[in-house]
Amino acid sequence: MQPPTRNPCSPVMQVDPRHVAPGQEEPMGIVVNGTDVDPPDDPRVSLLDLLRERLQLSGTKKGCDQGACGACTVLVDGERILSCLALAVQYEGRSVTTIEGLGTEGLGTGGALHPLQRAFIEHDGFQCGYCTPGQICSAVGMIGELRRGVPSHVTADLAAAAIPCSRDELRERMSGNLCRCGAHNGIIDAIAETYAETLRAEAAE
Numbered sequence: 001m002q003p004p005t006r007n008p009c010s011p012v013m014q015v016d017p018r019h020v021a022p023g024q025e026e027p028m029g030i031v032v033n034g035t036d037v038d039p040p041d042d043p044r045v046s047l048l049d050l051l052r053e054r055l056q057l058s059g060t061k062k063g064c065d066q067g068a069c070g071a072c073t074v075l076v077d078g079e080r081i082l083s084c085l086a087l088a089v090q091y092e093g094r095s096v097t098t099i100e101g102l103g104t105e106g107l108g109t110g111g112a113l114h115p116l117q118r119a120f121i122e123h124d125g126f127q128c129g130y131c132t133p134g135q136i137c138s139a140v141g142m143i144g145e146l147r148r149g150v151p152s153h154v155t156a157d158l159a160a161a162a163i164p165c166s167r168d169e170l171r172e173r174m175s176g177n178l179c180r181c182g183a184h185n186g187i188i189d190a191i192a193e194t195y196a197e198t199l200r201a202e203a204a205e
Ligand code: FES
Pocket: 061, 062, 063, 064, 065, 066, 067, 068, 069, 070, 071, 072, 073, 082, 083, 084, 085
């Protein structure tokens, strides 16, 4: 079959995907770590590639690029998601927090390390560090789920007012984040201690 030919006299129409027609709403930006950024022109760009390749936020890691390892976990409006499985344009108007932003959006201590980052260091929660940004973002989102009473596969009492933060709960809830260095015990220790400290601080207020 012959490839389609084009009349060399007819101009190729260049369509700007960001073009706003009269009466059409302006596309919204994506708020990344508190800064408004333009969504990509190409709707096929994943949120992970937007962060790493276009915004140079290389803290978020690409492991499997198919939703199996958790290395690419970021927070969207406080919820953890896998950025390799997300199209960036889906997140227009949403607030994305990466590991670089944990200390700058009120989740941390204003420029200092986030308490979970400190706990990971104290408990040897990493070796090569490749999985660490995803582990920490995932843990922040996971603690929010725990506090909202979202049950997991191992929650014994679905009617309980508060879900106990047992090691089994933490292991199950963090099972989507793999560590090839085998630092899982330190990771769970770091999360458990940080969560317990948060509860103690709140009780003392
Ligand atoms: S890189 Fe996204 S889950 Fe592995």
